[in-house]
Amino acid sequence: MSEITVEQLDPSVKSLYDKAQAAVQKSNPGYAVKLLLSVVKDAPGFLEGRQLLRKCEAAATGGAKKKSGGLFGMKTGGGLGTMKISSAVKKDPLAALPLIESELESDPYNPEVNEVLYNAFVSLDWIDSAAFALETVRRGHPEQTKLMHKLADFYLAHGRSMNAAEVYRDIIKHDPTDSVAIKGEKDSTARASMEKQKWGENTDMKDLMRNKGEFEEMEKKSRTGLTREQLEERRDDLATKYAEDQNNLAVVKELASVYERLESWTEARDFYEWAFSLSNGDVALRTKADAMSDKAKELEMAELERRAQENPDDPEVKAMLEERRQTRIQEAVADATRRMEQNPTDPVLRYELGKALYDAGDYSGAIPQLQQAKRNPHIQSKVLLLLGRTFKAKGMLDMGVKQLESALEDLISMDNVKKEVLYEKGLLHEEMDDKEAAIACFKEIYEVDYGYRDVAQRVESSYGG
Template structure:
C-alpha cells in the first residue's frame, strides 16, 4: 500500500482533510478526529493525517497514560491488543481502522502502537511504521524493548544516524544496557561510512586500506587489553589526531582509551571536543560530563588521603572542607544545567535531587525526586533517597511510606533491598516503633549476619 501526500488526495477526501485542519486549529479536536478517521478510511497511506489525528487525540486524552503492566489486555475497552495483533496477521489493511479506534482512547499506548507498527510493516508502509514507534519513543521512552525494535528498524532501512539517536535515548533510561551501548557505537560508525558514500555492499575488509589497518581495528575492538597495549593504542591514535584534529572517529576512540586508562581529565577534553565536532551528540556530552565528575572525585580522594596522612594539619582540614563545599555547589549547578537542557529526563531529575539533598536543600530535592520516579529502572534508589529526604525534614511517617513503596517490587535480598530495609528499620526505631524496626533488621539478619550492626540490634532485642 503506497504512502501519499496531501497533493495526492482525491478532491472529495482533500475537502474533508481541510475541514479537519480547520477544526484542529480551532481546538475542536473531537470533530477533527471524526473527519480524519473518514479521511484515513479512503486514504490509509496519508501519514500527515495520521500525525494530526494523534495530536488531536492526545489533546483530548490529556497526554500519555500510565502503562498497563499486563501486555495484551484491553486498553480503554473494545478489542484487546492480542486480538488486534491476530487481525493484523490475517488482514493488516483491514485492521488499521480498528487499531485507530483504540488509539483514539489512548493514542500513546505502547502496545497499540506496536501492533500498528507491525501492520504498517506488513503493508510495506515504512514511514508510517516509523511514526508508530516514534510515538512511543516520545511518550514512553522507558519502553526499552520497543526502542530496540525501532533502532533495529532504522538499521534495516539504512537510517543509521536515526538508529544511533534511538540507542542514545535507551542509554539515558538505562546506562547499563550493553546492547544499546554497542548499538550506538556501531550505528554511529555506519552513519559515518554512509556519509562518506562507501558502497553498501563493501565489507569492512574492503574499506580498510590494508591488512595492517585491519589488524589495528581488530586490536582496538578488544576489551581485554593490558595497560601497555592501551598506551600503545593511545600513542597510535594521538599520531592520527595530530594529522587531523577534526576526525570524529579518532577523537572518540582517543577519549575512550583515556577513559580506560583512567586519565579522566584527558578523557573529558576529548569527549567534549567530540561533542563539538558531532554537532550535538548527546551521548558524547554525557560522557564529557561524567569524566568531569571523575576529575572532581579523583581530586577529592587525593585531598582526603592527604588529610588522613596529616590529621593534625588544620590547613589540610580547611582545604578539604572547602573542596567539599565547592564540589556540592558545582554538582548542583551542573545538575541544574543538565535538567534545563533536558527537563523530561528522569535520570537527570534524580541527579539534581541527589545534588540538592547533598547540599542540604531537602525541600528543593523533593519535586525532582518525585518526577524521577517515572523511570522504573531507578525507582528503587529514587524512593530510598526520597525516604531519606523526608527523614531529614523529620517527616518520618512519609519517609517510611516511600521505603515501603520501594520494597514492593524488590524480591531478591540484594544490596539495594538490604539498604532500604535498614533505613526503614532506623526510621521505625526513631519513631518508637521498636517491633517494626526489629522486624526490618531480622529480614536482613536471616540472610546476611554481618550486614552493618543488624546482628547486634537483633540479638539485643532478645534480652
C-alpha cells in the same frame, strides 16, 4: 598448579576444611576464617574454600564497608598497600595470594584488593577464581561500574555471555545512562541465545547478525581487556591519527575511551567534550564528558583528603579541604542544574539534581526533583530510597516510611538495593519508636545475609542475647 575441587584436597587440608565447615554450622565465622586462611594457603586453587572464606569474612566483619575515598595504592585496612601487592603479583602471582588474603580478611569486599586478586588469578589462568574475585566486588560494591565492565568483558572473552548480560543489567541499575552497558546487555543476551542453540562453531556469526558493523562491535567487546602498556600504545597510535585529522569523530571517541580506561580523567573529559561538539549533540557523549569531569574532581578531593590524613595538625590543609568540599557541593548542584535544564524531561537528570540538592542540605529543593524522577522505572527504587532519606532529614518520618514501602513493592529478589531499603526503613521505624516494625525489617535481611552491616547484632539483641 591449577584449580582443584574438594575431592582433590590433601587429607590434612581436607580435615581443616571440615573443621571450618563445622565452625560455620556453630555460627563461629571468626574461627572459620582462621581455618580457611590455612586451607587456601595450602591449596590455593581450591575455589570452593575461598568462596566459603569470603562468606565467613563478611559475617565476621559486618559486610561491605563504605569506601573512604582514598586513592588506589594507599594503605588499606592498616596492611600492605595495594600497589606493593600488585608488584608482588607481577613477580609471583601464586606467592602473592596469601598477602592478598591478609588484606581481604578485614575488608573482604574491598574493590581495589579484589581487583589485584583478579589479576593474580588471570596470570595463573584460573578462570573461575578470577571471575569470583570480581563477583565479590559485584556483591559488595555493585556501584563500582568500572570493575563491573571488566567482569562483563572477562565473561565475554571466555564464552559466558549470559553471565555478562547479568553483569550489564546490574551496571544499568546503577547507571541507566551507560550506553556501553545497554548495548552490551543486548549483544550478550543475543549471543547467549545463540550459544544455547549451539550456534557458533558451525555457523557463520556474520550471517546471524543484522549487519557486519554490529558483529564487529560485539567481537571487539568480547576481547580480553588490554593491559596498561597496550592501552598506552593504542593511545599513542590514536594521537597520531588525531593529529592528522582532528575532526574524525570515530578517532576522537576512541581516544576519549582509551583515556577513560587509563583513568586520565581530565584528558578523557576534553576528548568527550570535543566528540560531543563533532557529533552535533550526541547526549551520550555529553553525559560521558560530565562523568569524566566528576571523576577529575573526585580525584582532586581524594588527594586533599590524603594530605589531610598525613598532616592532621595542619590548619591550612584542613581549611583547603573544607573549602573544596563546600565548593564541590556547590559545583555538583550547578552542574546537575545545567544538565537538567538542557534536557528537563530526563528523569535521570532530575534524580541527579535531587541528589545534589540533598547532599547540599536543600531537602525541600530535592523533593520535587526526585518526585519527577520516579517516572523512570529503571531508577525508581533508588529514587524512592533517596526520597525516604530526604523526608527523614526533614523529620517527616511517616512519609519517609511510605516512600520505602513503595520501593519494596517492586523489589522481589533480596539484592543489595532491597537490603539497603529495608535497613533504612528499619532505622526510620526505630526513630518512630516502633521497635517491632524495625526488627521485622532487620530480620528480613538477617534471614539471607547474616553479615550485612549490623543486622545480626540488632536482631540477636532483640531476643535478649
